[in-house]
Amino acid sequence: MTAAGLSTVLSRPGREPAAALEGGRVLHEQTAAEGPREGGAEQAGGTRVERWLLVAIVLTMVLLPTLEAVLRRAVGGGVPDAIPYTTHLTLWVGFVGAMLATATGRHLALSTVDLLPQRLRTAARSYGHVVAALVMAVLAYASVKVIVADRTRIDTLAGGVPEWWFETIMPLGFAVMAVRSAAKAPTLRARIAAYLLCAAVVPFIASEILAVRGHGFLTAPDGPTLLRGHTAAFGWPASLALFVAFLLGTPVFVVMAGYAVLLFFLAGTPVAAVPAETFRLVIQPTLPAIPLLTVAGYVLAEGGASTRLVRAAQSLFGWMPGGLAVMAATVCALFTTFTGASGVTILALGGIILPALIKEGYPEGFSLGLVTASGSLGLLFPPSLPVLLYGVVAGVAIDHLYIGGLVPGLLMIVLVAAYGVLVGIRSKAPRPRFDALEALRAVWGAKWDIGLPVLIIAAIWTGFATIVESAALGAAYAIIVEVTVFRDVHPTRDLPRVLVHASTLVGSVVILLGVALGLTSYFVDAEVPTRLLAWVQEHIHSQWAFLLTLNLLLLVLGSVLEIYSAIVVLAPLVAPLGVAFGVDPVHLGVVFLANLE
Numbered sequence: 001m002t003a004a005g006l007s008t009v010l011s012r013p014g015r016e017p018a019a020a021l022e023g024g025r026v027l028h029e030q031t032a033a034e035g036p037r038e039g040g041a042e043q044a045g046g047t048r049v050e051r052w053l054l055v056a057i058v059l060t061m062v063l064l065p066t067l068e069a070v071l072r073r074a075v076g077g078g079v080p081d082a083i084p085y086t087t088h089l090t091l092w093v094g095f096v097g098a099m100l101a102t103a104t105g106r107h108l109a110l111s112t113v114d115l116l117p118q119r120l121r122t123a124a125r126s127y128g129h130v131v132a133a134l135v136m137a138v139l140a141y142a143s144v145k146v147i148v149a150d151r152t153r154i155d156t157l158a159g160g161v162p163e164w165w166f167e168t169i170m171p172l173g174f175a176v177m178a179v180r181s182a183a184k185a186p187t188l189r190a191r192i193a194a195y196l197l198c199a200a201v202v203p204f205i206a207s208e209i210l211a212v213r214g215h216g217f218l219t220a221p222d223g224p225t226l227l228r229g230h231t232a233a234f235g236w237p238a239s240l241a242l243f244v245a246f247l248l249g250t251p252v253f254v255v256m257a258g259y260a261v262l263l264f265f266l267a268g269t270p271v272a273a274v275p276a277e278t279f280r281l282v283i284q285p286t287l288p289a290i291p292l293l294t295v296a297g298y299v300l301a302e303g304g305a306s307t308r309l310v311r312a313a314q315s316l317f318g319w320m321p322g323g324l325a326v327m328a329a330t331v332c333a334l335f336t337t338f339t340g341a342s343g344v345t346i347l348a349l350g351g352i353i354l355p356a357l358i359k360e361g362y363p364e365g366f367s368l369g370l371v372t373a374s375g376s377l378g379l380l381f382p383p384s385l386p387v388l389l390y391g392v393v394a395g396v397a398i399d400h401l402y403i404g405g406l407v408p409g410l411l412m413i414v415l416v417a418a419y420g421v422l423v424g425i426r427s428k429a430p431r432p433r434f435d436a437l438e439a440l441r442a443v444w445g446a447k448w449d450i451g452l453p454v455l456i457i458a459a460i461w462t463g464f465a466t467i468v469e470s471a472a473l474g475a476a477y478a479i480i481v482e483v484t485v486f487r488d489v490h491p492t493r494d495l496p497r498v499l500v501h502a503s504t505l506v507g508s509v510v511i512l513l514g515v516a517l518g519l520t521s522y523f524v525d526a527e528v529p530t531r532l533l534a535w536v537q538e539h540i541h542s543q544w545a546f547l548l549t550l551n552l553l554l555l556v557l558g559s560v561l562e563i564y565s566a567i568v569v570l571a572p573l574v575a576p577l578g579v580a581f582g583v584d585p586v587h588l589g590v591v592f593l594a595n596l597e
Helices: 003-011 048-075 082-104 118-150 169-183 188-211 225-247 252-266 273-282 289-302 305-317 323-339 342-359 364-374 385-394 398-427 436-445 447-461 467-485 495-525 528-539 543-558 563-580 585-596
Strands: none
Touching: 048 082, 048 289, 048 467, 048 495, 082 169, 082 273, 082 289, 082 467, 082 495, 118 169, 118 188, 118 225, 118 252, 118 273, 169 188, 169 273, 225 252, 252 273, 252 495, 252 563, 273 495, 289 305, 289 323, 289 385, 289 447, 289 467, 289 495, 305 323, 305 342, 305 436, 305 447, 323 342, 323 364, 323 398, 323 447, 342 364, 364 398, 385 398, 385 563, 385 585, 398 585, 436 447, 447 467, 495 528, 495 563, 528 563, 543 563, 543 585, 563 585
């Protein structure tokens, strides 16, 4: 996002007025963070059934691991299959959230289409919606094939619930996203084309379902037989079509899914591999921590944690040269640790910090850059979500990654803060006197917010709870604090809306991770990591040269790729290279994450 774009986002009409800072005090209270609140319930999208289903699932996911951890300590036994149920419910949160993200247009995508003239913009959006509808329809068909294959398995959860029952949300979710993508096409012709393409897939879905009872009427094992003999001629045009769709603003997950389906199809592998990999990712034992920590961060942000943290940091650092800049770096880093997303941090804190920096005489360009850069400073600290995801994907101990990222993370904060001090001195920014009483009051006022990462870290390192259980404890803690202590979040008026918005973000991330893993699975099957390793070893002969090249490459990729999908796609390719060049897996993970964000 450009500086002008960020400035517009943080000051556009309809947003609550940002609180300004003066003398370490907030001039007026901001009752909610800007990011989660924006839009309100009327902008949540989807149907009421979807929204209330999400609320019920999220609260169940918070409750089950929390009870498991507490009961295990209290009576020596917990809730049967609490964690397996929670991991499978993550699949439902991901897909229902992705359905809402499709309805509201919140999937990650390039904004290049906005640069086009109006006529071309309409054509580009029409094209993108047609492509999205087709890809989602094909994935709905592929998901049905997964269920048909898995329904013969005897895997069940406590209570005799078959595991494949949870998979039913995949074809339903993809089908709903296909229909919604078609319905959102801006022209009638595009909508008709999208609906016709979706309809063309329906007979194959029906055949798979009827085949369960021996009545299948289409024998093509994986797509139109007509294309089987022309894969080479079909492959390049389809690849180009997907790339153009990406450039024109089609959601990134759609393009990744399209490439995964296309590559598997051209290789003669069933396209069911893509949703199968999505399911395999989502039921990873530690993945539920992502939605749970996201909920915790959203609830705290909604309750005004950003204002309280800013006040505390300003009272502690405001007296220093460049103290306001030091405050910005510190509080953004802390906030990002429990939101897991720099974008959420920017929206929640930018409306408070940016006006204050400009008012105190800091250059506008520096102020915008500081807010955007500081949003990523906390990603190496526990309980940061990208670290957790990298540990899952790369097979590295998560606690070791957190320990390994501590010093580099602190160093980045110190360097950004030091530059802020330098700019503050040059700008002759005013320095209020240190007020010990105000500092004590401000820190005490933020004690509940600071307590969230402390609680999660303590629960993990003392062995009281696993990572998922600790994340659930954190989410429960955030809900209880904001609903009963601060009372900034009304349990029936505000909390459901916050949970829906958090789940929409989770859905856009989970669906992206799932299809990215499908693409990664093809790379593994095609021996891409092995070939890449051979090529790199042929051209790079020292560890230092490898690390330097990797740093530069990740800096470039990090500027265009979303961090979660980048982790899923790139980590399996980079990890073997690190082993080959003798780089410690923890060192490699810290380098990977720091450069990407």
